[in-house]
Amino acid sequence: MLPQSRLHLTCRSCQAQARAPRSYHHQAQTVVRGAPSPATTSGGVGVLSSLAEETPAEGQEQDGQTQMERPGRMLLLSELRVRNAAYDVSLSRSVLTWKRRTSSTVYHPFRPRFCVPSFPRRRPDPGVGHTVSVSEILSVREEEENSSRRRDDGSWKKIKEREGKDCGPAFTVSYVERSPHHRWRCAEVTFACPEEALCQHWVSSIREQLATIVSRPKRLLVYINPYSGKRQGKRIYERKVAPLFSQAGVSTHVIVTERANYARDHLKTGAELQKFDGVVCVGGDGMFSEIIHGLIWRTQIDGGVDPNCPEEALIPCTLRIGIIPAGSTDCICFATVGTNDPVTSALHIIVGDSQPMDVCSVHHNNAFLQYSVSLLGYGFYGDVLTDSEKKRWMGPARYDLSGVKMFLTHHYYEGTVSYLPAKGIMGTPRDAARCRSGCVVCQHNRQLLPEKAEMYEVDEASGSESDSEWRTLRGKFLAINAASMSCACPRSPKGLSPAAHLADGTTDLILVRKCSRFDFLRHLLRHTSKDDQFDLAFVEVHRVRRFRFTPRHCQSDSDLDLRENGKHQIFSQICRDHPACGCAPAYSSWNCDGEILNHTAIDVRVHCQFIQLFARGIEEPKVFEELPNPCAI
Numbered sequence: 001m002l003p004q005s006r007l008h009l010t011c012r013s014c015q016a017q018a019r020a021p022r023s024y025h026h027q028a029q030t031v032v033r034g035a036p037s038p039a040t041t042s043g044g045v046g047v048l049s050s051l052a053e054e055t056p057a058e059g060q061e062q063d064g065q066t067q068m069e070r071p072g073r074m075l076l077l078s079e080l081r082v083r084n085a086a087y088d089v090s091l092s093r094s095v096l097t098w099k100r101r102t103s104s105t106v107y108h109p110f111r112p113r114f115c116v117p118s119f120p121r122r123r124p125d126p127g128v129g130h131t132v133s134v135s136e137i138l139s140v141r142e143e144e145e146n147s148s149r150r151r152d153d154g155s156w157k158k159i160k161e162r163e164g165k166d167c168g169p170a171f172t173v174s175y176v177e178r179s180p181h182h183r184w185r186c187a188e189v190t191f192a193c194p195e196e197a198l199c200q201h202w203v204s205s206i207r208e209q210l211a212t213i214v215s216r217p218k219r220l221l222v223y224i225n226p227y228s229g230k231r232q233g234k235r236i237y238e239r240k241v242a243p244l245f246s247q248a249g250v251s252t253h254v255i256v257t258e259r260a261n262y263a264r265d266h267l268k269t270g271a272e273l274q275k276f277d278g279v280v281c282v283g284g285d286g287m288f289s290e291i292i293h294g295l296i297w298r299t300q301i302d303g304g305v306d307p308n309c310p311e312e313a314l315i316p317c318t319l320r321i322g323i324i325p326a327g328s329t330d331c332i333c334f335a336t337v338g339t340n341d342p343v344t345s346a347l348h349i350i351v352g353d354s355q356p357m358d359v360c361s362v363h364h365n366n367a368f369l370q371y372s373v374s375l376l377g378y379g380f381y382g383d384v385l386t387d388s389e390k391k392r393w394m395g396p397a398r399y400d401l402s403g404v405k406m407f408l409t410h411h412y413y414e415g416t417v418s419y420l421p422a423k424g425i426m427g428t429p430r431d432a433a434r435c436r437s438g439c440v441v442c443q444h445n446r447q448l449l450p451e452k453a454e455m456y457e458v459d460e461a462s463g464s465e466s467d468s469e470w471r472t473l474r475g476k477f478l479a480i481n482a483a484s485m486s487c488a489c490p491r492s493p494k495g496l497s498p499a500a501h502l503a504d505g506t507t508d509l510i511l512v513r514k515c516s517r518f519d520f521l522r523h524l525l526r527h528t529s530k531d532d533q534f535d536l537a538f539v540e541v542h543r544v545r546r547f548r549f550t551p552r553h554c555q556s557d558s559d560l561d562l563r564e565n566g567k568h569q570i571f572s573q574i575c576r577d578h579p580a581c582g583c584a585p586a587y588s589s590w591n592c593d594g595e596i597l598n599h600t601a602i603d604v605r606v607h608c609q610f611i612q613l614f615a616r617g618i619e620e621p622k623v624f625e626e627l628p629n630p631c632a633i
């Protein structure tokens with residue numbers, strides 16, 4: 001137990017104590033009696049400097065008072081013990097910091113509970129400190145004095161950290177710790193306190209700070225597709241996600257879907273959305289598509305907007321969506337979090353992250369077809385999906401087999417593409433920079449949008465939009481792809497359009513014209529190499545706000561869909577089903593985020609930052625490389 005005299009506590013509500021010293025340095029020297037001055041040790045200096053950094057500008061010299069007289073965001077500072085070692089622990093509004101005191105007689109390097117050391121033991125670093133953002137603290141709990149607690153699986157476990165001397169009052173903080181490859185884990189640290197009152201004060205102070213984070217969801221509506229991927233959706237949710245939600249005090253209403261489109265229909269009509277802070281889908285991209293269709297539709301209907309009209313200004317969805325990856329294709333999760341890991345996604349939901357995302361609306365002859373957030377692909381990717389649907393029994397391997405088959409059949413399709421280029425924006429599809437967490441390109445282009453939208457409206461009203469802005473291309477295409485995000489996934493880490501942005505109000509229109517099989521293979525292989533996949537004579541890419549496609553056979557027939565066009569349909573279907581006849585089919589299908597569209601003539605419009613996800617975008621690697629805690633890696 002620490003002697004009472006060694007405890008020092010600074011609290012916003014205890015101004016008298018905080019005002020007494022002239023500086024943090026001075027305060028530490030005067031309050032921590034009976035111990036070497038922290039300012040004279042490396043540990044002390046580190047703590048004090050981190051506190052100084054945390055003090056806001058408005059806390060600096062005002063009315064002749066020093067920073068210490070107006071402690072700003074610093075709330076608590078105590079000497080506590082972690083695994084028998086003394087630490088200076090401080091709490092501000094933004095960070096919790098603990099730093100080992102060099103005066104401590106026993107040194108046990110701190111490690112989070114989950115961490116298995118995978119590197120040779122280092123010599124203790126006297127300056128080792130840990131800083132956790134308050135926004136990434138999941139929960140805090142007071143430990144019971146009998147040193148045991150119930151585990152998530154219901155069994156009882158002895159807490160190793162509390163064995164030995166520190167069996168008095170203690171509290172445990174659970175927080176987000178970064179692992180390689182953008183994975184997040186829940187780590188814990190237990191602080192032993194010299195007395196019960198101090199322990200309770202720390203717990204209530206941390207809870208108070210957590211309560212101020214209004215972006216955190218408190219109640220979630222969860223849809224689980226039990227047939228996603230390897231049919232593990234329910235298990236993944238129950239084992240990996242539900243315990244974290246419950247630990248963080250997030251309540252849930254869970255619905256296991258009973259059929260395809262169950263979640264979409266429930267969201268459209270039945271769900272009491274006002275009761276929830278967000279919707280979570282447990283499944284793959286198909287399940288996510290269901291969720292956004294239900295939510296967007298419901299938002300428009302509630303707001304009195306006709307979703308069928310391609311020219312309508314749609315109302316953005318405010319309810320955030322979380323994705324727990326459990327499907328065979330989890331591209332959207334990968335693009336927005338950087339990994340397909342249920343625990344990481346659950347932690348992003350708990351901390352209340354927000355990532356805006358563009359949505360494309362797809363219409364045919366003024367009738368709404370579908371929304372898309374990742375890939376709209378005609379030709380190669382449409383054919384791969386059509387073929388793979390017949391092989392669902394094979395599982396995810398069906399995509400590889402159909403990919404090889406469609407590459408060998410090498411079909412091209414004739415048609416006309418018209419597009420509205422995204423002018424005056426920051427960024428191009430050939431940029432080396434990537435869309436990352438807090439992307440400035442997305443923020444900049446979003447700000448431009450109201451002006452541009454007005455300009456388009458004016459043009460449309462005067463009937464001149466198509467003349468002045470639209471561009472038209474005709475030709476034979478092996479593939480026409482519109483990538484609204486990079487479409488990176490574990491198989492294709494660069495994606496179809498590596499520099500595409502999640503939320504800049506544009507889509508990258510990639511046109512692969514008729515070429516030899518060898519050239520097409522070169523293009524495909526560049527998706528996985530460092531070479532630029534657009535730097536080929538038969539490939540062009542345009543960043544656009546809107547585009548239309550009309551297959552050749554529809555052009556003479558006022559955009560009538562092929563499926564309504566008897567003769568062509570019959571022959572094309574025969575050619576598609578029996579490629580051995582040697583005759584190329586006249587049409588392909590659109591692959592819209594993994595679903596096949598019923599029409600080939602389409603009008604696509606991008607809606608900037610139309611939905612919000614519980615995600616942060618992909619963080620730059622340095623975020624976890626620079627962590628002070630060596631156990632994090």
Ligand SMILES: Nc1ncnc2c1ncn2[C@@H]1O[C@H](COP(=O)(O)OP(=O)(O)OP(=O)(O)O)[C@@H](O)[C@H]1O
Binds near residue numbers: 288
């Ligand atoms: N209870 C259910 N029974 C059958 N199908 C369902 C059910 N719930 C949802 N679905 C449908 O299953 C389809 C595939 O779901 P999901 O995307 O979650 O899994 P997946 O394995 O990744 O599939 P895919 O790779 O084909 O997208 C979705 O289109 C969804 O509408």
